[in-house]
Amino acid sequence: MINRQSLLRFAHKFNLILLIIATVFCLWSNPAFAHRPHDVISQVEVSPDFQTDNTVYILVRNNFYKSSDGGSNWTRLIQGLDYTGELSSLSLSPLNKNILYLASRSNGIYKSEDAGESWQQVNQGLETNFINFLEIAPSDPNIAAAVGLEKGVYLTEDGGKNWSNIFPTTALITSLAITPNNPGRIFFGDEQGKLYTSSDGGKTWQNLPLPNNVGAVDTIAFSPNLDRDKTFFVSTREAGIFKTVDDGKTFQAVNEGIKDKIIEDIVISPDYAQNSTLYAITWYDGMYVSQDGGKSWTKMSEGLTKDKQADDYKVPHFMDLKVVEDTMFLGGFNGLFKTTDSGKKWQEIETLARATVIAMAVSPNYAQDGTVVIANYVGNIFISRDQGETWTPINRGLEVYRLGKDPEESGQDPRRFFDIAFSPNYGEDRTIFAGFLRNKFAKSDNGGDLWKIIEIDQKVRGPRIVPSPDFAKDKTLFLTNQQGRIFRSTDGGNTVKNISEVGKISGNYAPAMVASPDFAKDKTLFVTGTEGIYQSVDGGLTWKNVSQETPLSKASNVQLAISPNYPKDGTIFAGTIFSGLFVTKDGAKSWTKLEKPGFNPSTSVETIAISPDYANDRTVMVSLQGYGLFKSTDGGETFKSIGDPKIPLVKIHSIPSAGISVQFSPNYAQDKTLFGFGGAKTTVFRSTDGGETWTSVTIPPHAEEDTPRYKIGEFFFSPLGAILRLVIPILLAITAYFLVGFLKLEKVINLPQSFFSMAAALMIFLFVFFVIITQV
Known part of the structure; x- marks a missing residue:
């Protein structure tokens, strides 16, 4: 029988062990936090036949979107829009x-x-x-x-x-x-x-004759009956709204009730002659309505939300209003808002979807496993193991409560993905890598069933992931980023170290990096940095600028694609936003601009992809902003337009990512398959005839946070759950301690009974704690 003194001695030891374990795990665990990124809607237009066609247009984060169902679903339209700004x-x-x-x-x-x-x-x-x-x-x-x-x-x-x-x-x-x-x-x-x-x-x-010292004139809005009532309104940056009823001969301030006098938009009711109603959109407050011709105003902003980043960037929270009877659309920094009751209550509607595809990778073992992975803008990674027919989310280990709060993006969901890549030896090691927007990436060594988060020990934004072509032997992984820092891992991605720098790239783009297919021997890498393209021949330790005195040294958003036959042909293609398409055939000793490629030589090149069978088929694909996909079968000497130019095979603007929007099947010589992305939904495009025709698969919405496992995990990583994470294992451990005491194991094995009880308690504690941590 256990005496009181022995029990007290055990309790002290056991409590000390638990305290140490609890401290370690509490420090290791991260708090939960989640929020969607802002989607800046700078302008809204509504069809004059909205009541019948439900058509809405928006400019969202520098993209042109159209909805034909009142804003529930959106399509990205790009044909002919070759803008670069x-x-x-x-x-x-x-x-x-x-x-x-x-x-x-x-x-x-x-x-x-x-x-x-x-x-x-x-x-x-x-x-x-x-x-x-x-x-x-x-x-x-x-x-x-x-x-x-x-x-x-x-x-x-x-x-x-x-x-x-x-x-x-x-x-x-x-x-x-x-x-x-x-x-x-x-x-x-x-x-x-x-x-x-x-x-x-x-x-x-x-x-x-506007009054003096009113600041910039921001808005001019006319009565629908201007010819008769001579009425229009003008808003100014520093003095609010002015009204004239004599066709501009005199103006009177009409701001009673408006606290925020920075007016971004004024909309006058088409029935103004009968109802004297008009609406004003202000920088901070949202919408005000007047039903007496501007004499008095009432704020109507219930449901409108703001993002503090608007203040950081010194831009308006609310910008543009469109009204169709009781239905209104309001664009702002934090998204698009809609009301169907004349502004009494607003609701945000999704535009730039969290589920938008921003990165894709095709398995190097595609001929056998048919595997493709995609990463969403926010929240999910999906995998297809049947050549893109069906898709499954693979997010275990990537939950918000594991990633924690990003101190640089307060209020933002940390699951902002940036890149995704397979191990070149995926058929054997089942390894996939996924990059986040900031400071970390993830690794799965079981085909995406479970992910491990790897922290980068420096603050970086936008990591591009490039595994060594000899990854099976050298376990080497490279990461570059917008800051131009080169990181290397030699243990399969479990740890990374900053080994060199090439300087920050211009703009909010992803840096490009490619490795020589013969990296095991030549140790050659190419990367974009401050002054164009850099080459390393020692595995990334030192770099040499190989684009000096060429337009590439000042080009923006340079894309690189290296020939699979590089050791023999020395070929690399470089695409730019403003300067067109370039090629080197001597390992970057010299660059040539393709002046007559079959498209405007200064067109923005968004994506370049080279056939894995390039040595034989000489096939190159380029996706051009506004003009669709072009194909060359003579090594880039000439190109022809293929596919449907309305299919958006270019990345979404203003969402930085390292994704390559057109990719070849590694088995292209036999299957003629390509994959692409760039639409407004979770849509993957696929061609099985070398890019001539395309089909699309739209992946159903998936909210990981709605699954039972996620909710359980979120609870256990909450402040109360963190306590229960310890209390439950402790209670079970204490129970095990006393239960083992009844077994009298000291009579079977010549060891003190306290040894068996303590061992059982410790094992139960660790097992239960481990299950809670890893299985939720």
Whole structure:
């Protein structure tokens, strides 16, 4: 029988052991935290036939999206949109729902005559391609005005075929509007608070008498009955809203009830003559409504949310409003909001989906296992083991509560993926790697069934993962990132070490890195850095710039693809945003721009992929921004357009990732299979005829946090759960201690009974704790 003194001695020892174990595991565990990233909606347009066609257009994070069901589902439209800078303004004709204009701060103005399905540039007569905003005349779709970042106001009267500068100026113009019923009457305001109008299509101008010191003129909105009631409203940066009822001869401030006087948009009810209703969107507060012609205002922002990053970037929280009877859409920094009750309650609707595919990898053993993996923008990794027909989430070990809070992205879901890659020896080692946006990556050595998080010991953003082609023997893995730091692992990715640097790349892009197929012998790598392309011949320890005195030294978002036959042909392709496509055939000693490849040689090259059978088929694929997929079968000398240019085989803009949006099957010589991504949903595109035709598979939504295992795990990693993580094993260990005491094992084995009890208690504690930690 156990005496009291022995029990006390054991209790002290046991408590000490548990305290040590608990301390270690508590330090190891991370708190739970989750939130979706913001989706900046800079502009919204609604079809004039919205009540029947439910069509909405948005500019979201520099992408053009269309919905045909009131915002429930979105399609990314890209055909003809070869812009390389920011999309700045969108305008839809109220008279012809098929006509849209789209302005950019890089490539001028685009026009669509098929409801956004395809676009063409209409820049004849423009003196600048940096366009801040534009406006279609409400009463004539052939007339539109546009404002350049500099050099004034432009007008077209022939549907964009020709533009003329109707008000040359060096002032920064901040607003533009054309009256509802007279396309020749144009207004604009500038940053100095001056308001101008023309009644003859820009031939002559008049300065209207706004009060002094009101700041920039941000918005001009007309009564639908302007010709009769002479009423319009103007918002200013520092003094709020002004109203005129005498066609601009005098103005009166109308801000009662508005606390936030930085007005981003004003929308007047089409029934203003009857209901005197108008709406104002403010920088911070959201929406205000007036039902007395602006005399008083009421805030109506229930359900609208904000993101503190808007304040960090000094941009508005709310930007653009569109109204169709009781239905309204409001675009802002934190997303798109919709109301169906005239603004009483708002609800955010998903646009730039968390499930958007940002990275893909095809198994090197694809001919045998048919395996493909994809990573979402946020939250999930999926695997297909049947050549892309069906997909399964593989997220065990990647839960939010394991990743913890990102101190640099407070309020953000830490499951922001950046890259995904197979081990070249995947058929044997079953290893997959996945990169996160910041400071860590993950490894699975069982085909994605369970992941291990590996921390990078320096703050880095955007790691690209490149396993050594000889990974089966050397266990070497390289990581580069936007900071230009080169990390290497020689233990299969379990630990990484910073071994060199090539300098930070420009822009919010992913750096490129490729390894020589004969890396085991030549130790050769290529990577992009501050001044273009760098080469290492010692496994990444030292680097030499191999693009000096070429356009590649100053190019943005350089993409690299290396020939599988590199040891013999020395071939690497380099694609750029502004400068076109380049090739070297001497191991980067010299570079040649492909001047007549079958497409505009300065077109933005978004993706390059080389056939694994390049030595025989000489096949190269390039995906061009706005023009679709092009194929070469002569080593890049000439290209031809293939597939459907409407299929978005380019990465989503403004979501940085290392994903390559077009990839060959390693068995391409036999199966002619390619995979691609770039749509607005969790969609994978597949071709089995060398890219000529494509089919798509859309993966059903999967919310990992809705699964029972996730909820149990989230609980156990919560503050209360953390206590129970210890209490449950302790209680079971104490129970085991006393139960073993009844077995009288000291009579069978000549050891003290306390030894058996303590051993049993410790084993039970460790086993239960391990099960809780690893199985949830």
